[in-house]
Amino acid sequence: MNNVWNDQSECALAQAQPVDAEAPLLSVRHLTKLYAPGKGFSDVSFDIYPGEVLGIVGESGSGKSTLLKSLSGRQSPDSGSVLYVRGKGDAQVAQLEDLYAMAESQRRHLLRTEWGVVHQHPMDGLRSRVSAGGNIGERLMAVGDRHYGNIREASSKWLTDVEIPLDRIDDMPTTFSGGMQQRLQIARNLVTHPKLIFMDEPTGGLDVSVQAKLLDLLRRLVTELDLAVVIVTHDLAVARLLAHRLMVMRRSEVVESGLTDQVLDDPQHPYTQLLVSSVLQN
Numbered sequence: 001m002n003n004v005w006n007d008q009s010e011c012a013l014a015q016a017q018p019v020d021a022e023a024p025l026l027s028v029r030h031l032t033k034l035y036a037p038g039k040g041f042s043d044v045s046f047d048i049y050p051g052e053v054l055g056i057v058g059e060s061g062s063g064k065s066t067l068l069k070s071l072s073g074r075q076s077p078d079s080g081s082v083l084y085v086r087g088k089g090d091a092q093v094a095q096l097e098d099l100y101a102m103a104e105s106q107r108r109h110l111l112r113t114e115w116g117v118v119h120q121h122p123m124d125g126l127r128s129r130v131s132a133g134g135n136i137g138e139r140l141m142a143v144g145d146r147h148y149g150n151i152r153e154a155s156s157k158w159l160t161d162v163e164i165p166l167d168r169i170d171d172m173p174t175t176f177s178g179g180m181q182q183r184l185q186i187a188r189n190l191v192t193h194p195k196l197i198f199m200d201e202p203t204g205g206l207d208v209s210v211q212a213k214l215l216d217l218l219r220r221l222v223t224e225l226d227l228a229v230v231i232v233t234h235d236l237a238v239a240r241l242l243a244h245r246l247m248v249m250r251r252s253e254v255v256e257s258g259l260t261d262q263v264l265d266d267p268q269h270p271y272t273q274l275l276v277s278s279v280l281q282n
C-alpha cells in the first residue's frame with residue numbers, strides 16, 4: 001500500500017500541519033474501537049488518495065460499520081488517529097488535521113461540506129418532512145448559500161443528475177421508492193462538492209435491477225467528480241465494480257488488503273478464499 005508518511009505522522013497531531021501535493025486525503029493509523037473483545041475493529045491503518053475508492057468487505061459483525069463511523073467522525077475510537085487533509089484544492093494552504101483533535105462542531109461542519117455519508121437506509125440521511133428539493137438545498141444553506149434562485153437551480157440540476165423527475169421536486173422523500181430515496185440521498189451529499197464520501201451498503205435492500213442502475217450512477221459520479229470513497233459492502237460484485245482497493249475484515253481485524261482484482265482473483269488469506277469461493281458457488 002502507498003505510504004508517504006514518516007513515523008512522525010503516526011502520532012496524533014493536535015496542531016494542523018501543512019502538507020505537500022502528493023499527500024493522501026485521509027491517513028488512518030492504528031485505529032481501534034472495541035465495545036468488547038471481538039466487537040468492533042482493531043489496529044486499522046491505511047491511506048486514501050483523491051479519486052480513490054476503497055471497499056471494505058468481510059464477515060457480518062466484523063466491525064465494518066463501526067470502522068466507517070470512526071473514519072467519518074461519528075464514533076470516537078479508543079486509540080489511533082485519522083488524519084485528514086483539509087482545504088486541499090482551495091486557495092488556502094492544505095492542512096493535515098487530526099479528526100479527533102478537532103472540536104465536535106468542526107467535525108460536524110466537515111461532514112456537511114468536504115465529506116458526505118450515504119447510509120444504507122436512505123431515510124437515515126434524509127429529512128422526512130422536507131421536500132426533495134429542500135433536502136438538497138438544505139446542505140447548500142448549511143455552507144452559507146442564501147440565494148433562493150441559486151439553491152432551487154442547484155437542487156433541480158442534482159435531481160436531474162440522479163435521474164429523479166423534476167416534477168417531484170416539491171414532493172416529500174417519504175413518497176419516493178427506495179431507489180429514488182437512495183438517489184436523493186446521494187444528490188444531497190454531492191451538492192456541496194465533497195472530496196470524500198463514506199457509504200455503508202448503499203445498494204443494500206434494493207431490488208437487483210434498481211441496484212444495477214444505482215451502481216452505474218455511482219460509478220459515473222465517482223469518476224466525473226474525482227471523488228474519494230470508502231464503501232462498506234457485503235456484495236463482492238459491488239466491490240469489484242466500484243473499488244480500486246479492498247480491505248477484508250474478519251473478527252474485528254483486517255486480514256487482507258490490496259488492489260481489488262488482486263484480492264478477488266488471487267486471495268491469500270483463508271477467509272478471503274472462502275468468501276470468494278462462496279460467491280462463485282452461488
Ligand SMILES: Nc1ncnc2c1ncn2[C@@H]1O[C@H](COP(=O)(O)OP(=O)(O)OP(=O)(O)O)[C@@H](O)[C@H]1O
Nearest residue numbers: 035038039040058059060061062063064065066067
Ligand atoms: N453501539 C454498540 N455497542 C455495543 N456493541 C456494538 C455497538 N455497535 C456495534 N456493536 C457490536 O460490534 C460488532 C461489530 O458491529 P458492526 O456493525 O460494526 O459490524 P459489521 O461488520 O458492520 O456487521 P454487518 O455486516 O452485519 O452490518 C458486532 O458484534 C456488534 O454487535
